[in-house]
Structure formats: C-alpha cells, structure tokens
Amino acid sequence: xxxxxxxxxxxxxxxxxxxxxxxxxxxxxxxxxxxxxxxxxxxxxxxxxxxxxxxxxxxxxxxxxxxxxxxxxxxxxxxxxxxxxxxxxxxxxxxxxxxxxxxxxxxxxxxxxxxxxxxxxxxxxxxxxxxxxxxxxxxxxxxxxxxxxxxxxxxxxxxxxxxxxxxxxxxxxxxxxxxxxxxxxxxxxxxxxxxxxxxxxxxxxxxxxxxxxxxxxxxxxxxxxxxxxxxxxxxxxxxxxxxxxxxxxxxxxxx
Amino acid sequence: xxxxxxxxxxxxxxxxxxxxxxxxxxxxxxxxxxxxxxxxxxxxxxxxxxxxxxxxxxxxxxxxxxxxxxxxxxxxxxxxxxxxxxxxxxxxxxxxxxxxxxxxxxxxxxxxxxxxxxxxxxxxxxxxxxxxxxxxxxxxxxxxxxxxxxxxxxxxxxxxxxxxxxxxxxxxxxxxxxxxxxxxxxxxxxxxxxxxxxxxxxxxxxxxxxxxxxxxxxxxxxxxxxxxxxxxxxxxxxxxxxxxxxxxxxxxxxxxxxxxxxxxxxxxxxxxxxxxxxxxxxxxxxxxxxxxxxxxxxxxxxxxxxxxxxxxxxxxxxxxxxxxxxxxxxxxxxxxxxxxxxxxxxxxxxxxxxxxxxxxxxxxxxxxxxxxxxxxxxxxxxxxxxxxxxxxxxxxxxxxxxxxxxxxxxxxxxxxxxxxxxxxxxxxxxxxxxxxxxxxxxxx
Numbered sequence: 001x002x003x004x005x006x007x008x009x010x011x012x013x014x015x016x017x018x019x020x021x022x023x024x025x026x027x028x029x030x031x032x033x034x035x036x037x038x039x040x041x042x043x044x045x046x047x048x049x050x051x052x053x054x055x056x057x058x059x060x061x062x063x064x065x066x067x068x069x070x071x072x073x074x075x076x077x078x079x080x081x082x083x084x085x086x087x088x089x090x091x092x093x094x095x096x097x098x099x100x101x102x103x104x105x106x107x108x109x110x111x112x113x114x115x116x117x118x119x120x121x122x123x124x125x126x127x128x129x130x131x132x133x134x135x136x137x138x139x140x141x142x143x144x145x146x147x148x149x150x151x152x153x154x155x156x157x158x159x160x161x162x163x164x165x166x167x168x169x170x171x172x173x174x175x176x177x178x179x180x181x182x183x184x185x186x187x188x189x190x191x192x193x194x195x196x197x198x199x200x201x202x203x204x205x206x207x208x209x210x211x212x213x214x215x216x217x218x219x220x221x222x223x224x225x226x227x228x229x230x231x232x233x234x235x236x237x238x239x240x241x242x243x244x245x246x247x248x249x250x251x252x253x254x255x
Numbered sequence: 256x257x258x259x260x261x262x263x264x265x266x267x268x269x270x271x272x273x274x275x276x277x278x279x280x281x282x283x284x285x286x287x288x289x290x291x292x293x294x295x296x297x298x299x300x301x302x303x304x305x306x307x308x309x310x311x312x313x314x315x316x317x318x319x320x321x322x323x324x325x326x327x328x329x330x331x332x333x334x335x336x337x338x339x340x341x342x343x344x345x346x347x348x349x350x351x352x353x354x355x356x357x358x359x360x361x362x363x364x365x366x367x368x369x370x371x372x373x374x375x376x377x378x379x380x381x382x383x384x385x386x387x388x389x390x391x392x393x394x395x396x397x398x399x400x401x402x403x404x405x406x407x408x409x410x411x412x413x414x415x416x417x418x419x420x421x422x423x424x425x426x427x428x429x430x431x432x433x434x435x436x437x438x439x440x441x442x443x444x445x446x447x448x449x450x451x452x453x454x455x456x457x458x459x460x461x462x463x464x465x466x467x468x469x470x471x472x473x474x475x476x477x478x479x480x481x482x483x484x485x486x487x488x489x490x491x492x493x494x495x496x497x498x499x500x501x502x503x504x505x506x507x508x509x510x511x512x513x514x515x516x517x518x519x520x521x522x523x524x525x526x527x528x529x530x531x532x533x534x535x536x537x538x539x540x541x542x543x544x545x546x547x548x549x550x551x552x553x554x555x556x557x558x559x560x561x562x563x564x565x566x567x568x569x570x571x572x573x574x575x576x577x578x579x580x581x582x583x584x585x586x587x588x589x590x591x592x593x594x595x596x597x598x599x600x601x602x603x604x605x606x607x608x609x610x611x612x613x614x615x616x617x618x619x620x621x622x623x624x625x626x627x628x629x630x631x632x633x634x635x636x637x638x639x640x641x642x643x644x645x646x647x648x649x650x651x652x653x654x655x656x657x658x659x660x661x662x663x664x665x666x667x668x669x670x671x672x673x674x675x676x677x678x679x680x681x682x683x684x685x686x687x688x689x690x691x692x693x694x695x696x697x698x699x
Contacts, residue, residue, distance in 0.1 A: 048653050049652075049653070050649060051649075071652070071658070072649060072652040072653050073652045073653075073655050073656055073657050073658070073661075075653075076652070076653055076654055076655035077655045082653050084650065084653075087650070088644075088646045088647050088649075088650040090647045090650065090651070090665070090668065091668060091672075092667075092668025092669065092671045092672060093664055093665070093667075093668045097664075098651070098654070098664070099654075101656055101660065101664065102651075102654040102655045102656060105655040105656055105657070105660070106655045109655070141668075142650075158654065162654065162655070
C-alpha cells in the first residue's frame with residue numbers, strides 16, 4: 001500500500017528525515033517509536049503534505065501513485081488520514097458542516113453521490129458511539145474549547161467518518177488518561193480491516209498495549225535504525241532509547 | 256484638482272439658486288444656519304489627504320466627475336423598481352428616498368402614528384421649530400468638518416423620524432435610499448434627524464442602492480443625527496452593497512442620554528469609495544454603545560470606517576468590534592477613537608479591529624486612538640491584520656477540502672461572528688446568503 005524509499009526532508013534548511021525506508025501493506029499496523037526530535041512527527045507531516053517541509057530526495061508511493069506529487073487534499077481523497085498531534089481549533093466552523101464537506105469531497109473523488117442528509121446523520125450517530133463522543137460536540141465549532149482528550153477523540157471520530165485506507169496517528173496517546181486511551185484504541189481497532197492499514201506514531205509503549213502492532217520501528221535521528229515485532233516496543237520501554245542507539249553503534253563498530 | 260474646484264464652485268452657484276427660490280424663507284433661522292455652514296464649507300474646502308481624518312481616503316478622484324446636484328428631483332421610480340431592495344418576509348416600516356427625497360407613494364408605514372412619525376426633514380423643521388433649537392445640527396458639529404458643513408448647507412431633503420416615548424416598535428424601520436445615476440453623474444445630499452423618545456425601542460435598517468449607467472458615478476452624502484433619550488434603545492443596521500461607481504460619505508452622529516442603548520452593525524460588501532463616520536456621545540450615566548462592523552470587499556473598493564465613542568460621563572460602557580476581509584486591490588481604513596472625559600470614571604471601553612488580507616494588492620490602515628482623561632477606567636484596544644490561519648487551512652485540506660473551499664469555509668466563519676449579531680432574521684439571512692454566494696463564486 002505504502003512504500004517509502006530513501007526519504008529525505010528538511011525544514012528551514014535543516015534536515016530532519018535522513019533516508020527513511022518503510023513498506024506498509026494492507027491489513028498491517030505499524031508502530032513508529034523514537035525519542036523526541038527523532039523525526040516522527042515530521043514523517044507524519046510529510047506524508048500528509050504539510051508544505052513547510054521540503055522533500056529533498058526519495059519517493060513515496062501510495063497505492064501505486066506518487067504521493068509527494070499530490071496536494072494535501074488529494075492525499076486525503078486518495079485515502080490518507082492524519083490524526084493530528086495538536087488538532088486545530090477552528091472557531092465558527094461547525095463540526096457537522098466541516099465533516100459533511102469532507103465526507104462528500106472524498107465521496108466525489110470516489111465517484112459517489114453526496115450523502116443524503118439523513119444517511120449522513122445516521123452515520124454520524126453510529127461513529128460517535130464508536131468513540132463514545134458526546135453528541136452535542138458535533139454542533140460545536142471544530143475543536144473549539146475541547147479538552148485534550150476530546151480533541152483526540154474527535155480525530156478518531158473523523159477518521160471513522162472518512163474511512164481512510166491508511167491512517168497515521170501522530171502521538172494520539174499524548175495527553176490522554178487511561179480511560180480515554182482505551183476508548184481511542186477501541187475505535188482504532190474497530191476500524192481495522194484487511195483492506196486498510198495504520199501507522200501509530202508514539203513515544204511510549206502504553207498505547208501499543210491496546211493497539212497491537214504487527215511491526216515496530218525505531219526512528220532515531222531521521223532514520224529507522226531498528227525494526228521488529230511487537231516485543232521490540234516492550235524492550236524499548238524497559239531499556240530506553242539509548243539501548244537501541246548503543247547497540248547500533250556497537251554493530252557499526254563491529255563492522 | 257481643477258475638477259474639484261469647479262465642483263466646489265458649482266455647489267456655491269447651486270446654493271445661491273436654491274436660496275433665490277426660498278423667497279420669504281431665506282430669513283428663517285434654519286436658513287441662516289445653512290448660510291453659515293455654506294460659508295464655513297467654502298473656507299474649509301473639501302478635505303484632502305493632508306487632513307488627518309482623510310489620510311488614506313482620497314476623495315479627490317471621486318470629486319472629479321461633473322456631478323448634477325440632486326435637490327428635490329426624485330426620478331420616476333415605480334413600486335417594481337423598489338421591490339428588489341425590500342427584505343423578504345418582513346413586515347417593516349418602509350421609507351423610500353429617491354435621490355434623497357422622501358417619496359410617500361413608495362413608502363409604507365405599518366406602525367401606529369402615535370408611535371412613529373415620518374416626514375420630510377424640511378417639513379419637520381417648518382412645523383416643529385423646536386427641533387432646530389433642540390436637536391438639528393446639535394449632534395453633528397459642522398464648524399470644523401467640511402463635509403458636515405456642506406451637508407448642513409444643503410439640508411433640504413432627507414427625513415425626520417420621531418419615535419414616541421415608551422413606544423416599542425416591533426416592525427423595523429427600513430430606510431431605503433435609491434439613487435438614479437442613469438443619465439448623469441449624480442450628487443445626492445441627504446439629511447436625517449431621528450429622535451427616539453424615552454424608553455422607546457426600535458430597529459432601523461439603512462440600505463443604499465444605485466441605478467447607474469456604466470459611465471456615470473454617484474456620490475451620496477448623508478448626515479444622520481440621532482437622539483436616544485433616557486432609556487431608549489436603537490439597533491441600527493447599515494447594509495452597503497452597491498455598484499462600483501457608487502460612492503458614499505455617510506456621517507452618523509448619535510447622542511445618548513442616560514441608560515440608553517445603541518447597537519450598530521455596519522456591513523459593507525461592495526461599492527466605490529465608502530466612508531462611514533459613526534460617532535456616539537455617551538452623555539448620560541449608564542448608557543452603552545456597541546459598535547460592530549464587517550467589510551468584505553474586493554476589486555477597487557475603498558471602505559473607511561471612522562468611529563468615535565465619547566465617554567462624556569461616568570459609568571458608561573462601549574464595545575466595538577470591526578472585522579474585515581480585503582481581496583483584489585481593495586483598501587480598508589479603520590480609525591477608532593475613544594475619548595474618555597475627565598469625569599467619566601468607571602468607564603468600560605473595548606475596541607478591536609481584525610483584518611484578513613487575501614491578496615498582495617489589498618491593504619488595510621488601522622489606527623486605534625485613545626484619549627483618556629479619567630484615571631479609574633478600563634479601556635482596551637487591539638488590531639490584527641494578516642492572512643488566514645495556515646494551521647486551520649492545512650487541517651481542513653488534510654480532510655479532503657480543496658484550498659479554495661477551505662479558505663471559503665474559514666472566511667465564512669470569520670464573517671459569521673459578525674452576521675450572527677444581526678438580530679433581524681430576514682436581514683441576517685439576506686446578508687449570509689450574499690456572503691455565501693460571494694465566497695462560492697470565488698470557489699468556482
């Protein structure tokens with residue numbers, strides 16, 4: 001589904017991603033872990049099409065198409081979804097109107113008619129239940145005055161509404177208490193299917209108790225320095241990021 | 256420059272002709288006032304950009320045209336011509352002015368005459384001489400303001416509106432000014448006097464629309480003086496959505512007695528040069544004023560809002576918020592003056608002006624001006640000018656909304672903060688639909 005090859009990206013002339021290689025197949029959940037400043041959020045931003053980042057070399061192929069050539073909205077329409085680490089507050093734009101516009105843009109792209117208001121409402125109710133969201137929140141402005149947990153829940157709710165092929169969860173666990181974390185994870189697991197894939201970006205292992213990854217990658221200074229199964233996350237949690245770095249240095253020294 | 260001088264000369268000639276036709280009334284006190292004002296206008300001349308209050312609004316290009324001065328010359332319009340300007344589904348008191356002249360045949364008052372009286376200003380001044388002593392030219396000072404002086408000199412058309420004490424008028428008053436510039440450049444002076452009696456409540460909607468041929472310009476020049484007596488309440492809406500050659504210089508001078516409430520919303524969506532001077536004097540304890548404005552303009556429209564809130568006594572509140580979106584090569588000017596007089600303790604005065612510039616050629620000149628002479632007051636002001644929030648734009652695009660759609664949604668929300676303050680539902684719906692259509696057009 002997604003093939004990232006030797007991806008380099010920088011912001012303000014400073015290189016953050018320094019040769020990422022990653023392949024994600026349908027039905028898989030990948031976790032990307034790493035210390036602060038390793039480039040996790042940059043990777044998410046580059047995949048979603050944030051324009052501040054400059055891709056200096058490498059390629060990203062999504063479902064056979066050149067992802068980097070597309071503006072952000074087209075990536076979303078093709079099925080990429082980024083759950084923001086810091087969801088943006090947009091005063092004056094109601095959640096409902098915003099989602100209706102988004103859902104219908106994506107449907108249009110897939111050659112489908114806009115949803116009837118009735119079916120849209122039914123769909124909203126159904127997906128809200130999935131993340132146990134207070135129904136009054138959809139009539140409010142997008143994220144305005146939401147607590148940290150409500151914002152994250154709203155991201156997963158949007159994801160449920162937009163039914164992406166590839167969801168990228170950028171530090172969705174940060175700022176969540178354990179109950180909210182469970183609800184968010186439950187939502188993600190419910191949406192899982194053999195047809196879609198998820199990249200979970202996180203600093204801590206905690207979320208991965210609830211969203212079980214197929215593959216865990218360690219990102220360090222803009223490169224994936226180690227990949228493994230779900231046990232890798234536990235090992236990281238126990239031994240810290242220095243352990244991976246040191247073992248990598250040892251390996252390099254050995255060569 | 257020469258065009259301006261010849262216009263000024265033409266105004267002087269026209270004034271003399273007008274005077275000659277007055278016969279016996281040339282000695283009346285109202286006319287002596289006009290004479291003084293005319294003399295003052297000639298001394299001052301039209302304001303140039305060297306005048307601080309006109310620094311960013313250059314009237315001179317607009318004054319170059321060879322205007323016909325419309326005095327008591329309403330053109331023949333029918334009910335059908337007026338129809339498009341009416342608010343749908345609204346039982347309103349309709350006051351129609353054609354080229355500044357109150358046309359009774361096209362107007363319709365639905366409120367009882369005990370509560371509401373409307374008549375041509377000239378007739379009111381004749382029938383009620385005390386108006387001149389008490390109100391007329393008392394709130395709009397002409398001595399140092401050339402435009403007010405000129406308007407005072409030509410104060411022969413426009414209306415007098417009187418709302419009786421304690422009258423609560425359910426149906427809004429819709430003041431529709433229709434200008435006819437189909438055959439020549441037209442200059443239309445208008446003068447209104449509105450007195451709202453103690454404890455009375457009313458809403459007034461003012462719209463100006465111009466029929467104009469492509470090659471002709473119009474210049475509407477109005478001064479409205481409004482008295483809000485003790486405990487009175489006025490919601491004033493001004494909706495400006497006129498042609499690109501339709502220019503206007505509006506002056507609204509409000510005087511508020513104790514515990515009165517004034518709330519204004521000035522909405523400018525298109526036009527040529529649009530200058531709105533809006534001043535209110537909080538002259539009695541416990542009076543409050545809420546001044547709101549929204550301008551959403553493009554092309555070469557220039558919109559200038561000059562406001563002045565004068566806290567003359569203690570315990571008054573004022574709150575002001577103007578928001579603007581400027582596209583194309585539009586220019587915005589906001590000048591917000593707050594004066595707090597020495598005895599006006601416990602004043603609360605807030606002011607904010609927020610602008611979004613959508614193109615490089617658009618510009619905004621914003622200036623808060625606080626003159627505070629009392630020490631126990633709370634005043635704040637702020638202004639912002641910038642582009643749309645990039646973070647919000649990206650967030651919307653990351654959900655599949657195209658750049659233009661996302662931008663339109665954000666602009667609609669930005670404007671929405673002002674439109675939701677419109678209490679008159681048909682007016683709010685109308686304004687919202689015009690804004691939505693505008694943003695939609697940009698999208699396609």
